[in-house]
Amino acid sequence: MDPVVEAAERRTRDLEERVAADPAAFRVLTGDRPTGPLHLGHYFGTLANRVRLQRLGVDVFVLIADYQVLTDRDVAERLPEHALGLAADYLAAGIDPARATVFRHSAVPELNQLMLPFLSLVSVAELRRNPTVKDEIAASSQAAVSGLMFTYPVHQAADILFCKADLVPVGKDQLPHQEIARTVARRFNERYGPVFPVPDALLSDAPNLLGTDGRKMSKSRGNAIALSATPDDTARLLRRAVTDADRRITYEPDARPGVSNLVLLAALCQGRDPHAVAADVGDGGAAALKKTAIESVNEFLRPIRARRADLAADPAYLRRVLAEGNERARAVAARTLTEVREAMAMVA
CATH class of the missing domain: 1.10.240.10 (Tyrosyl-Transfer RNA Synthetase)
Incomplete structure (x- = not known):
């Protein structure tokens, strides 16, 4: 077994025990790109686990990653429709907007502003050898790879760290992205002072469901x-x-x-x-x-x-859920950005 995966599995067992003992001490960041309806693979792979953590009492942030739709395509088609559909899927599966924060990337500019200082903390070589980035680039249908695709792991680090999430539910294939977030948090703290928790991967034991054609469900x-x-x-x-x-x-x-x-x-x-x-x-x-x-x-x-x-049938309600979630997320992001600017001595 890969030693990185083995260590993550041991850490996950310990984290699950700690979450069960004191769920309110943890914050989770998770999410999806709004590119179409969620399916059973998503449900058994991630949604059920999010609902479980929410019901335990963990503070759950659920991101509709609309900016990240552009990582592997030229335009974000039908984005408002897909974002509302994603919100409907979340709530239908059991996410409770009174207990979880459901929000959109594009509605939280302070989150995205963290990309600039975070990019200064990682090297081009580190991004280039990230295996998940390599796989995404290989699977991309674009004629040329965009800079957003290349810096995708740093954008994910901003997603995780803006709300100071300390738990990130991921599959084993996402561990390299998660490690970039941990690297960014450590390097920022070392260079500018303690601002961020170093987030832990919470490995899912999600089943490997295939699509009806025998390929990966997509x-x-x-x-x-x-x-x-x-x-x-x-x-x-x-x-x-x-x-x-x-x-x-x-x-x-x-x-x-x-x-x-x-x-x-x-x-x-x-x-x-x-x-x-x-x-x-x-x-x-x-x-x-x-x-x-x-x-x-x-x-x-x-x-x-x-x-x-x-x-x-009630899109106005879904828009209200997102508006309230966006407001909560933006307030958290604004506080974090202020801390970052103060730590970097960028406040006039």
Whole structure:
């Protein structure tokens, strides 16, 4: 195992114990880019964990990262619509705007102003060898990579540090970005005095859900089941999911990824062990497995869809939630920016 990942896993176990003992002592920053509706991969990968932390009593900041939409595309299309849709997905999944701060990048200029001093704390070489940046650049559809793509980890550091978050729920692939935020916090404190906590990664044990085509689940690939999808859309997507010819259904992610993905999806929605779900389907083959997955997903999403439909029907409420969250986030960011300027002796 990668020693960095192993250390992060040990640290996560310790942090989970501390959070359980005193949740109010922690602040979390997390978020998504508004590029389309959230799907089941997002729910089981991040949303459920955010709701869990919120319910424990952790102070949760949830970012709608609209500026970061521009990292890998020329224009941010349908941004207002996607931002409201993202807010609806958050609230439908259980984020409570009375207990969590939901806000937009573009509404908090003080956050983005932190980019300048933070960029002075990291070298070009450090950004260039960041493996996550390398992967994003390789996957980018742009003819040329923008400076925003290159400095994406520093922008994320500003997201995390503006509110002095000390916990950042991430997957293992995001650890390099998280390490940049830790580096920025340490170097600022060493150079200018103690202002920022050094944020810890809170590794998620999120399941690795694949899309219905066997590739990584993605909004852009049309292989994901959106939280807002209708029961009929869900059934259509799952009926064409990749499986295999063996009628005996088993849960073997390495040997049978397509079949195992459907088993896992049904198991997550039922709150059961995937081996037990596979045993229930038995010799029913792919048709029976897909029927089980369709029924499980539709039943699981039924209350979320109902809440989301109510929220989508009241865009004025969603705008009010964002306005209030933006105001709270901006007040926090203004205080942090003042501290930064004072520490850097930039106050007249």
